[in-house]
Amino acid sequence: MLNPVFERYEKDLTELARTVWENPEPGFREAVSSRAQIDYLRRMGFVVTENAAGTQTGYVAEWGSGRPILAFLGEFDALYGMSQQADRTIPEPIPGQTMGHGCGHHLLGSGAIAGALLLRDLMQEEKFGGTIRIYGCPAEESGSGKAYMARDGLFSDCDAALTWHPSNFNMIATGSSQSCIQCYFRFTGIPAHAAAAPHLGRSALDAIELMNVGVNYLREHMEDSDRVHYAITKPGGSSPNVVQAFAESRYLVRSTTNPKCERLYERVKQIARGAALMTDTRLEIIFDEGLSNTIPNFVLEEVLDDAFRKAGVPAYTEQERRYAAEFKATVSLEDQLSDMPRACCEPERLSQNIRTSELCDYYIETKRSDVCEMGSTDVGDVSWVVPTCTANLNCFSYGGGAHSWQWVAQGISDIAMKGMLKAGEVLAYAGLTLLRHPELLEKARRELNRRLNGETYKCLIPEEVQPHYYD
Ligand SMILES: [Zn+2]
Structure with missing residues (x-):
């Protein structure tokens, strides 16, 4: 009633x-x-x-x-x-x-x-x-x-x-509930013919993959109540015979408090920087959203x-x-x-x-x-x-x-x-x-x-x- x-x-x-x-x-x-x-x-x-x-x-x-x-x-x-x-x-x-x-x-x-x-x-x-x-x-x-x-x-x-x-x-x-920060990692490399001139290319897709591998190793060393999720939002095109010059992922980092979330986010950013170094690509980090x-x-x-x-x-x-x-x-x-x-x-x-x-x-x-x-x-x-x-x-x-x-x-x-x-x-x-x-x-x-x-x-x-x- x-x-x-x-x-x-x-x-x-x-x-x-x-x-x-x-x-x-x-x-x-x-x-x-x-x-x-x-x-x-x-x-x-x-x-x-x-x-x-x-x-x-x-x-x-x-x-x-x-x-x-x-x-x-x-x-x-x-x-x-x-x-x-x-x-x-x-x-x-x-x-x-x-x-x-x-x-x-x-x-x-x-x-x-x-x-x-x-x-x-x-x-x-x-x-x-x-x-x-x-x-x-x-x-x-x-x-x-x-x-x-x-x-x-x-x-x-x-x-x-x-x-x-x-x-x-x-x-x-x-x-x-968990604090969370969401952001985009954008890697820019150099396109090239993947067979004829691979040495001239710098792969943004490689950077995305290496970053994900790094983050997946990070999981072993974070608190049980931390969470990190990702999506590959731009893989760099559908042609395997072109070295992908631009690729983007979207990451969501969660922890139990705001300071912990910010610290975990910093560690994820370090891994992204490492991936850019390894692949000789340029990294841009775009903050998307954050909540407490x-x-x-x-x-x-x-x-x-x-x-x-x-x-x-x-x-x-x-x-x-x-x-x-x-x-x-x-x-x-x-x-x-x-x-x-x-x-x-x-x-x-x-x-x-x-x-x-x-x-x-x-x-x-x-x-x-x-x-x-x-x-x-x-x-x-x-x-x-x-x-x-x-x-x-x-x-x-x-x-x-x-x-x-x-x-x-x-x-x-x-x-x-x-x-x-x-x-x-x-x-x-x-x-x-x-x-x-x-x-x-x-x-x-x-x-x-x-x-x-x-x-x-x-x-x-x-x-x-x-x-x-x-x-
Ligand atoms: Zn709802």
């Missing part, structure tokens, strides 16, 4: 999420998605500032005045290679479309707006002062939109930031936890369960069980639910944790500046996780929309608790300060790098 106040927005929000799903756009180029949200928020009486942090699609929408300032974080970018027909239970792309909403960000942005609208109405009812802000954050998947927004100080006066993510589970997120590890906040986790219990989990009809069962059947039970969140309090209960139910239909208690989980999010940058917390709301069947065709296919189903609206309720109730008990905001801030232990936020993106889009 939805909060009755909320029913008036249900149709609008569902349409908004659908519009974003139907127009999947890459990071910093979410023109249609961002416009749809901005127009709607203006109609709903929010004051919107566009082009946040020098981006074309980021925005900040505000309602109310004075303290506290509560931030809701929304996203709306899609993923390459994730085109998929709605409701189809086999992988089947939409003809002529390459992108798709494989991480549910069409729901994420709409759910953040849902939370803000409901909180506003509850604030008016209970005559609370304060400010609600919705941050329309571009380029989460690729581009680090929130890192630029944090670097520009857009979160500096906020008292708390609340967000959510579409998921296979109903639970509060806990623990940290997440600072957990147990005070806000408690607040979101209470809000989630109050909102309850979505109830599903028999028809929705049958729909979910078809998607669940596309992944083996073994794989479903191997993808359980580590921070759940009663793993036996969850594994039983995965065995017997088509989708997560109960609230999973979270075991509070400081552990750094593998993977990164630009929510991390926000969490350095303001106490931040994330709720995960079930929007899909079991089986098929983030960045899967199953998530795209189920993206505009009733199940997905129920999760999105329920997320709005959870966020709004958490906001209301913080307005009723401002001492919790102080407590959350003290926890953040304690965890930072004197360190201050330093964005990993160098000052001269601006929001950008690379094909």
Whole structure:
């Protein structure tokens, strides 16, 4: 059951999420998605500032005045290679479309707006002062939109930031996430006939290969929780009989904290320099993006936890369960069980639910944790500046996780929309608790300060790098 106040927005929000799903756009180029949200928020009486942090699609929408300032974080970018027909239970792309909403960000942005609208109405009812802000954050998947927004100080006066993510589970997120730096290594050599005059050539492709070999040896000597991934973005052409004069790779370096990530990045750069020396090629390093590890906040986790219990989990009809069962059947039970969140309090209960139910239909208690989980999010940058917390709301069947065709296919189903609206309720109730008990905001801030232990936020993106889009 939805909060009755909320029913008036249900149709609008569902349409908004659908519009974003139907127009999947890459990071910093979410023109249609961002416009749809901005127009709607203006109609709903929010004051919107566009082009946040020098981006074309980021925005900040505000309602109310004075303290506290509560931030809701929304996203709306899609993923390459994730085109998929709605409701189809086999992988089947939409003809002529390459992108798709494989991480549910069409729901994420709409759910953040849902939370803000409901909180506003509850604030008016209970005559609370304060400010609600919705941050329309571009380029989460690729581009680090929130890192630029944090670097520009857009979160500096906020008292708390609340967000959510579409998921296979109903639970509060806990623990940290990895810092990461992404960059391009470009090698330039000299072209030559590979048979007639190889001695005149200097191979950029050799440099790419030698760098990768070097990095693969580095793996033996890094911490278990470090990660380095690469893609060869430009191999230097398809002709083996030409010495490749230009080649490029894109590297992603991750570690548990920003300083560790910067040190690991430096070691990777040294290997690139070595490869350039060995091959007599010229190296150029282009910084692409960087984002910070997440600072957990147990005070806000408690607040979101209470809000989630109050909102309850979505109830599903028999028809929705049958729909979910078809998607669940596309992944083996073994794989479903191997993808359980580590921070759940009663793993036996969850594994039983995965065995017997088509989708997560109960609230999973979270075991509070400081552990750094593998993977990164630009929510991390926000969490350095303001106490931040994330709720995960079930929007899909079991089986098929983030960045899967199953998530795209189920993206505009009733199940997905129920999760999105329920997320709005959870966020709004958490906001209301913080307005009723401002001492919790102080407590959350003290926890953040304690965890930072004197360190201050330093964005990993160098000052001269601006929001950008690379094909
Ligand atoms: Zn995501």
